Amino acid sequence: MIPQQLLIFLLTAVVGFLSSLLGVGGGVLLVPIFTLILKLPIHEAIALSLSCVMATSITSSSKYLASGLIDLKAVLYLETVTVVASYLAGKAAGLISDQAIALAFSTMLIVSAVLMILSKTEAKSIGHFSFRGYPPALGASVLAGGLVGFLGVGGGIIKVPIVQLLLGKPVKEAVACSGMMIGISAAIGIIPYMSRGELPLNWIAFAALGTILGSYLGSKIFHKIESSVIKFMFAVLLIYTAVTMAIKTMGK
């Protein structure tokens, strides 16, 4: 029992490290780890993954907020619609075909990845609050929340491009904002799983402590990495997620 707990701690530390650098929750990596190693049912794996996302978010946000990389207005305004959409979509998930949504999701991820790679100019921070870009960003956040609720993954994958492309933030600020937003979404998204008793409480400590350690180390070296490297890593992650989802969907 102890070695398995240690293994989970180490694996979640690695995922937390990558998640902190990329502004994603790490659900795409955590869910397979929990289902394959802990042999948890998929719903419990998703719930445990969401609890780790919260840990990653708190750790990285405490650092990024102090560094001035997070625009609190952008985070809170976008999350007002995301949390509602996420919860409602999660409740209504059974009414719409998973395959149809997953294919649309994969397509959108690939488009986002291509746009991110092609955008050569680095956006400058606006520096003060502006409504420019917010209406489409709020609309996209509703879509993001809906997709997260239906699919259980994809918070940061969608939010980084929203903040970068629609609000005109540099990629590092987009990653930092996304890192804070995914935690808020996860705190709401985990509620239905808790209500159904699908959250394995005994694993939370080891998984969450691992992600805290990993994301702390990730946020430490975040400033030393070039934006272009983060952008490239994120684009690769987007394409990987899109292809994986498309293959899984076609396999059903």
Next chain:
Amino acid sequence: MKTPEQVAAGVYKNILLIIIVLLLISGVSSTFNVDYRGLSISDLTAKFYLLGIPAAMMAITILMLIRGEKNLALAGGFISLMWIVFRWIG
């Protein structure tokens, strides 16, 4: 005067320290199967850990309200309210 982001950073840092302590207690009690009158300490502390972000949102809302940052307080308050409503609905 601190910016709203610096205030939120202080809240998140405090929450981070609290959740690390809670998770360490949860991990140790889970390993040694510690319970108090049949109540699992590991489960209890893990449940408190899950309150971390909602608690941070509520703290940020109150602090923004005190500072007169009405828009931020409104947004934070809305998210906190949604968490309470959804938690109640289940």
